[in-house]
Amino acid sequence: MLRTTTTARRAAAAATAASALVVALTVAPLAATLPAGATPLNDATASKTTVDTSRAIVQLTMAPLATAAKTKPAKGKKIDFNNSTTKAYRALLSKARNDYKAWLRTNVPGASVTGEFDIALNAVAVKLNGASLKQISATSMVAQAQYEGVYYPTAASIADPDLALINATAGWGTNGAAGAGRNVKVAIVDSGIDQTHPCFSDAGYPGQTQLGDKKYTNNKVIVARVFNMKLNQNGFDAQGVGDHGTHVAGTVACNYQTPVTVDGVAVPYKMSGVAPAALLGNYNVFPGDVESARSEDILNALEAAYADGMDVANMSLGGDAHGIQDLLTIAVDNLDRANMVVAVSAGNEGPGPFTLGSPGSAERALTAGASAVPHFVGATLTVATAAQPFLVAAGDFPTVAADLGAPLGVVTGTTNGFSDACAALPAGSLTGKIAVVSRGACTFTTKVRSAQNAGAVAVIVVNNVAGDPTAMAADGTTPEPTIPAYMVGGSYGAALLALDGKAATIGAQLGYQLTSNANVMAGFSSQGPVDVSLRAKPDVVAPGVNVLSSIPMADCEDATGCFAFFSGTSMASPHLAGSAAVVRGQHPTWSAEQVRSAIVNTATQGVLKDYKTATVTNDVLVVGAGLENLDAAVDAPAVLGPVSAAFGGIPAGSGQARSTTMTITNTTGSSKTFALSVSDQPAGVTYAVSASSVTLAAGASATFTVTATAAKAAPAGFKQGFLRVKVGGTEVAHAVLLTVTK
Template identity: 30%
Template sequence: MRNVAFLLIVVWLLVGFQSPGADEEVTLIFEVEGSSKLAAGEIESRIPRVEVLAVYDTIFNGVAIKGKVKELEKIARLDMVIQQYPVAVYQALYQKTEPFSTDRLRQSLSSSYTGKGVKVGVIDTGIDYHHPDLAGNYRGGFDTVDFDDDPMETVGYGETLHGTHVAGVIAANGKMKGIAPDAELYAYRALGPGGVGSSVQVIAAIEEAVEDGMDVINLSLGNDVNGPDWPTSHAVNKAIELGVTVVVAAGNSGPGAWTVGSPATSSEAITVGAYSFPEAIPTLTFPGEKKVVALHTLMGSKTWDLTKKYPLIHVGIGDEEIMDAKGKIVLFERGVIPFSEKALKAYRSGAAGVIIYNNEKGSFQGSLDGVNIPIPVAAVSRSAGKWLVEKGINENQWGETKFKEVEENVAPFSSRGPVTTTWDVKPDLLAPGVDIVSTVPGGYKALQGTSMAAPHVSGAVAVVKEAHPEWTPSQIKTAILSTADVLEKEGRLFQPTEQGRGVLDIEESINPSFLISPFALNFGRVKDEFFKKEIPIKVTNPTNQTFDLYFEQPDKKAGVTWRMPSSVSLSPGQSKQVDIHLQLSKTFVEEGIHEGFVTIRAGKDVYHIPFLYMKETADYKKVSGFELTKSMNTNHQLQYRFYLSENIERIKVALYRAGTMFHQGEIFKAENLKAGMNKGVISSDGTNLQGTYIAVVTVENNKEEEEYTFPIGFE
């Protein structure tokens, strides 16, 4: 498919839509029946004024076509067309800014495996293949943004570094050592300037990577659609079916539930959330005070290493000259003046350190934008800043830095599951994703996000693949998830939708002492008054010794009955099926998500299988991805498309003018709609809709109503 031209055209999702004019050129992906190559030829023959940008025939039968709206409307009506998709935006999933996390993980390895001979494809912003830590392992790739053989990071305007950072975690081999330092690196640039790309490029990149024979694909990108039926999720599943292990970042939309986005919603992929290592964080306090304020250093700041007591000075937002700051901690309010300018002004005034407090409720993260300032700069919440002003300024006390030990933790930004309609537990596991130092063009940098967690797992997959070249993606996933270490805090296990099976353990993944499949017990929605479901699991003893498994039921709850064997004996190499039964009396079950772990003991080893069931009134979005556009061939019709996570009795859509909230009218209503993608055409009654609107979507089930709002734009 490298012989076709390619162009980036994007439509923003979930932030409003624009309806193109009939003569405007746009790009759509058409899913087709039968051969996509034959379909492309027929389309070019019958509608010659359109341009075929890409033909997908490995992991998805479809074509990406650019043309005028009125021409694309003709294609949409062809019998061969199953579905058409807008070109969704995917963004690199990272957030902010110390030793290499890969070193901390690799030091625990006694194995000599380094990923040698394993091909790893990084679908991202490209790779700086000139970086001395990456040049030796780089083998090539492809650019689906510019559609050439040069997948270099974007330079100049909109310059990027994300893909180089991801690649370093996987397979750097220089000053930095990645998890798999001898793996063969391939870059597939699907995200262009600013780290933004489209579903056309992402699907094309997956296809290129599969055709190039990758053993592993890393996707540190995603969107906000919490559903399993998006085209990229299907593409990921197909790639896995063809023998490639695919690792996907869960997303950075946590800590709320239902925030995992496609393609991390893929049932077959290894979806990775982020956690932080145990660390000592700096805090500031005053003599005689029990309260301490945690200091979060800005990205690009030096470490907060002040050891003496210092007086504080409050200078507002920093719009005036700072006087008498020598040897003091300068306290700024956030706003108007850039962080780097505030910090530079304080440094030039002789300050020992800088604290910036928020100008609104809550905390924040920030960056010094590459400015090298030799004093530490930290951020705190608004309430913490006011307390520092009260105690440090008004009561004239000197602040003292103390360090607080913090346990390993699930990163608050890490997206949580479950996945709508399938009710899958996601993420599958956790890996380091906070303050991860890795390669970037020109050196090294600390970033955080699930984008940084996923490549730790991709590197681990490469190591496992070297050790067991005959293993399938399913076997590799089973080994990695079976051996993850469950994460707890203060004696409480984090929930399955926060951590999956737990934290990556590379050493155990290479030589697992016990295997469980599937990794989670997804009982789904409880609809019947008396609910019964049985899930078989497969337990395997890959060792050369016999051992007994002992099953422990979850804590008892009213109306909930579990049945499972109390013990199972496994001979060397033996596998057995074990049935886990759940029976519920719906009357006694509280609303919402119910999750936890079934515990299995094997000698001194303890394993945990996540479980999840949900009463039908659980709080998840019933409607997502609502689109409303003018018809391609007339201004008097509107096309709608939306995704339902469950069957709906009634739905109605009202349109309001943005800003004034003037009621434009009820434009659509329907009954008894099925879960999944719903679309159609409605009349606009000759009304010329222009500008921005708010669509209020009301759904009704069991006499209960829920409302959702979506911004809509018309030209």
Template identity: 30%
Template sequence: MKLLVSMISVLLMVSGFRAPDPQEEVTIIIEMEKPVDEIADDLEQRFPRLEVVARYDTLLNAVAVKGTVQDLEKVARIEGVRNQHAVIRYQALAVEEIPFSTHALRDQMSTSYTGKGVKVGVIDTGVDYTHPDLTKNYQGGYDTVDFDEDPMETEGEGATIHGTHVAGVIAADGEMKGMAPDAELYAYRALGPGGMGTSVQVIAALEEAVEEGMDVVNLSLGNDVNGPDWPTTHAVNKAVEMGTVVVVAAGNSGPGAWTVGSPATSTPAITVGASSMNTKVPVLKVPGEKRQINIQTLSGSVPWSLDRKYPVVFAGTGGNTLPDVRGHVVLFERGGIPFFEKVLKAYQAGAEAVLIYNHEEGSFSGGLNGGAIPIPAASLTRKEGLWLKENAVEESQWVETVMVPEAEQVAPFSSRGPVTTNWEVKPDLLAPGVAVWSTIPGGYTSLQGTSMAAPHIAGAAALLKEAHPDWTAEDVKRALISTADLMEKEAGTFDPTEQGAGVFDIKEALQPQLLLHSENMTIGKIEGRLERKNLTLTLENVTDTGIEVRFQQPDRKKGETWELPMTFRLDGNETKEVSISLGLNGAFLEDGVQEGYLSFQAGDAFYNVPYMYVNQKSTYDWVSGFEFNQGWPDKGTADYRFHLSDPVDAVTIDFYRAGTMMWAGTVVELGEQHAGMVEGEVSTKEAGLAGMYTAVVEVTRAGETDSYAFPVYIEGNP
């Protein structure tokens, strides 16, 4: 394979990109062919200014190396370097709200299992192992941020609480009871001050957890890369292959489709979305208007509990000094300065509360990573923010907070599937993730997010491992999925890409009657006019009693023809593979994601198998993960690579000068390309390129064209 020199690369994505200075210190992950220790020792001897910050020899054959961009480029000359990866940032996912008690959920389970003897690793911001509800179960861990054996939560500036909250949901045993209160708890601090970390720390933490024999690992972290090919996802895949149950939060980027991010895109991992219980949530109303504005409290904010009407003042992105805003709610636009600075400015100017609306379509989740501020802060969609600006600010109207009842549902912030490239249904399950009450350093609080949903499943997995110590990671996942309950809404059920198999049912999962092996039920992408998909579903009767199995035809949909098994008997302890055929006529099908459930009755129980396919085209990005990695500046070359979700007819990459956006030239022109990774080399010297640019990747497929912009920095003399 051609050696790639990726020392200047970070993940080149539009949101939040800043190219590093040649003298700036960065960290990258280098995969190699030779043994890890041999390469690492060679690097340290030949390049004393470089620092090997992590060695991976369990899930990856790689090292993480820190140094200046200029020094790191020399690593490309080392024989045996196979590939290099940009370091991606991961962030804890949470928001604060009204409490839901995990303790109460455990009381409803009526089980004698407590997770005794099961090792559960929490890869997160660390854990306050001195908390009285956690100290009994805490057994150790590791800190891959500071690389020592003290995985305590960050204290002081950038203090965190996230990992302790997650740990409490799993295994608190004191005033609060977690899902598995007797589990052996291990903490792996991979996210540092402010809840931020990178793939360096996350992969290192996962390696530590696997090497120390964790039965279950919880990853309540994520990014927004909707693809199955990231190094962290590969590491999760390997961990499951080696026998560890890995539970991953789906992400907080909902409610849009295609928002599940790596490593929640891992096929064998248990990806968990968030459900909300019956509760009351705050909404905003403007007098005389029927519309209600939904708000999402920022992580680290005090609860939104305003009990009076307040006028609203608009403060842009917060870059300017605020006037006296005593008795007002301050409305900001996202961008410019961090959330914490916006809220702090408003508080110092006397504000009662802060609202921040998105600068692009859709909702967002954010946090106040900087300390406690005694006024509430919440996020809005761009559409809602602009409406509030027009109808409250410009009309000099006041806003009122109203607490409205909310039925059990998929939480709006919970990321949705499917996953590009492999076209799989994600998430796999739902668990409570709204206003979850749990431990934090010095006490307790409520948070919400898929970060809070995932540890419910990690705790449930610990109970299953105690009850069935011979079960594999695959068995645990099958038991949870096979016994989940579909969540209903007014117009039927939520879709598979919203809820997967549904809400977990631990009582049923502990003693299942039937396990569903649905790995071969992936339908994929449909591009032909007439296609037939042959699928297999394996049913495993884990009881001694025979049962009759009767399939039901799905709701009729034009363009779909299902051929399902005739009614048959499944004997006790029998495993049977059944064939299912799906005929598709593209002339009658709508474009985009088509999904639903195959239902059947086995004995007295009903089962639902999610299915999904993409017909022709949908709203996902054709291009993702673009990288432009400069080689030696004096050689004037650079490597590029990106991932295509579909085959395309043509690709061009044009460069535009940053700021002026004047066209600087076409650097890549390609003909037909298959789906997957596209790689190549270009001459930056020939094109006269140096400095900051916007790379526009334009792809053409079946007569349609789409383009994607990514910031790029090229070292040299402009």
């Protein structure tokens, strides 16, 4: 698992029904599409269901409100539901759905409609009851039908290292935290929000109209709704039982300067969300102990969020992608056109190309890859003859109550010299020893259990990627290991191999550790390109490893607040959602596309590091446009549409040329001349821009053409370049260009 929690949470969870919920941060595994040699690093690669063949979404032919000519909102505006034209067209859509339902009752009587949509999609959800997709779509009223996808819920005070990485506080502007996202509404489509957490106290917030189940709302968390097909039989409500949604919500909008304690360790700074003044909506699609949601649940949640007036939505979830006609990605695109920004996690199925899932694959999704925050809570491992102690991270497993001394028992194997301990170890081989094994190939629980069964008194897991250790999550299987377990950074692996048998001591004292290992890409972060369209994704990278945020108060005994370190692209996406709230708050007339562009096209390049070597990488399939920079985003003098350009697949050696148009808008208050050029020309493909510069009045826009020409001798592969936009020699924006020769 990529999820990490606290020792205090383990004790509380054991006594509650919530203990059964292990929320997945990954998208549904795409192991079948991984290229040879690309092994997921998420430590839990068991297959999950990605499609529910018992249910379908049926898209009808009439356009939804978001895109219909009569009802689509003007640029930068939202749908006016009170307009007579909108009401009339909505009635037509309702009639069309009623006509289809009547047809279905006559022609496929076993099937039944379970939901209806008209904002992002003109569609119905159908329980098939044995019917086929062909049967339910055998009418001219239907544009297409798809099985429902199944989706999983993919820091004296120092400065908050998380916010510092993305220049968040600088981006808050002259009003500081009090204005950061103020009056902007962010929907959290997840496992709920614990509104009783100090991060979401409404003290000082003006009165708000509260919607949904008001047991779980206040003047900060202003909506609480639940969406799940099991609702009627299980009686779930909107309560934030699972810790995933509360963690995500804290990253978006935890109140400014909230004190933090983890496992009894006082963190030496007070945390804030990226948009601490924003308002939140709880759209719970993983209620109670439910671990998956269907397309219908998510569509319902998104449409409700839009109708409730949400400006931004965050979806730290994902599932299998279904190509260019994936209905959930179409819905995301349409909501963006209707002026709601939708931030989505890329998924945790990396490394390797084509591992990005839905709905992060949507062209207009603001899709997040994950990089490291350089901190954790842990202890020290002292070994005889070693020059200095090793820092080890604590997590879900027990920690030592008093200093524990024992010889090291290195278990050798093929993963950087260590065994992954996924299979049973020889009985008695680790009796009385502190076992040292490698991360990878199976869950942490499996490794710790294997070592314990072989007699180990404690376990040290060596990370198999660059950067800091992460706090390990238990997988919930029984019997649960009872011995202490920690992780150590992979850079210490060689030293530990040489210390086999040496006397060692694990210290009982936990402490907050701030390191220099910032901006290392997560090995698990899913990579593009998107299938079919071959568009570059993720769009941009944000912190997603060792992210410290809130979890439900029931998970801890500390009444002052409950916090934990989590890892996953689920943790990166809310950074983008919070950033979108800040940008929208400062630029309320910008369209959703312009907000996305400001965040994507001003990202910082040349700082993100490869997960294996820790050397800088600008591979757009891994890092997109770079590491988000909120300060640059809010001051963006130009925005682009689309935010990147994809030229699809060109047969290698064909010599073909393909073109696409882009729009640039001057967002400043005065006339500007923008120089346009292409850098990083790849071997075999040449990119060209139709104009070397454009001069635009304040607020004006212009279109230009970018052309990709493949050489007749072009080798197969991914061909990336960058469109550069400069004013007076200073770069103000850049956009990814991608062609695949094959």
